[in-house]
Each structure stands twice: as C-alpha cells, then as structure tokens.
Amino acid sequence: DTAVSQTPKYLVTQMGNDKSIKCEQNLGHDTMYWYKQDSKKFLKIMFSYNNKELIINETVPNRFSPKSPDKAHLNLHINSLELGDSAVYFCASSQDWNSPLHFGNGTRLTVT
C-alpha cells in the first residue's frame, strides 16, 4: 500500500485555468505538507496542516488554497494558473518533529 499518494502524477494546463491536486496518507500521521520543487530541485515548503489546522503558510500567493477535510487528506487548489507555477509539487506527512517526512511521488505541473 502506498503510504502517501497524490494525484494526478502529471498535469498540463493553460494559463488562467484552475486546477487541483489531491493527497492522501494512510500512515495515521497528524501533520501534512505541500512542498514546491523548482527546475533546479530547490524544495520550498508551502503549507503545513496539523490535524486539519493550518500551521504554516509560507508567503504563498492567495491563488493557492489548501484544504484538509480530515487529517488523512490535504488537497491543493490553484486558481488562475501562471507560467511560474510550473514545478513539481510534493505532498508529505509526518508524525512529529523528530520523525522523518514521508513524501508522495510528486505531481509535475506544466502551465503553458
């Protein structure tokens, strides 16, 4: 069973569109994250939720809106997509600060 699964794996869309990426974890972890990885492989945290509560919002544009219906799910909705949003988006989860993050395999978003 996949521990952290995100869909879709690839997403190609045009500027101005709205899209969503879904993430689910079956590890029973309390905390979930969204990270953005750019073309140079640099990873930057976007959001963190602990038990459905937003903990971290790292100066991400308002066009990005995370939603956590329960602690096993953290979805990412993006409005009015821009070229600069093209990246690989990773969902992750962890149990506590000493525990490692478990990552999904990423969603490669390409905005044309």
Place this chain on the structure above:
Amino acid sequence: GNSVTQMEGPVTLSEEAFLTINCTYTATGYPSLFWYVQYPGEGLQLLLKATKADDKGSNKGFEATYRKETTSFHLEKGSVQVSDSAVYFCALSDRWGSGGSNYKLTFGKGTLLTVNP
C-alpha cells in the same frame, strides 16, 4: 530564521570513490538533522537522521555526524556505487509553539551526485 547550506553540485565520481557532501546549518534551537535522497522521478526518502549533538546517523553505507560545535552534518560514504546516483538533501527540523507542537523541515538546495561505472 533557520537555514541549511550544502555544497553545490553537481558531483561526479567514479564507482568505489569516497564521497563527502558538506552541510552546515543555522538554527535558533536544537534541531534534528536529516539527509534525504531523491532518485530520478521519485519523491524524497529518508536516508539517515540524528537528533542530538554527537549522534551519528547511518544507512546503506552512508554516515553523518551531528556536530554542534561546527553546526555541520556532512554526508560521507566510503565507496559509492552507480545506484547511489541521485539528488541528496540536507534538512533540519525545528519546532516552536506551546509544547513544541508546531514544526517544519527546512531543506538545503540539494546536491546532484552522478556515479560513473
């Protein structure tokens, strides 16, 4: 704020060569330190970790020691293999808030390692 600095890549080695990837950190508290590895087309996975000063993390022949005096956590392997080719990330985990209930992982920029046969 917290930050992680790791050596710029890419690093290219021959099989069985010795590997060192330097990592230093800046943190206000007492963070836990991690190395993650990302193979092509995959997400990151934990390679090793250390949670306090002088701890040594090790896995798959890789080692790193938590050095508080030099704020470093350098990754080493005595003899690399072609299958070790990947991007390696150093990271620190720090916490804040009541009871340290809030925490996040800060990553370095990653180092691409290529091992040639």
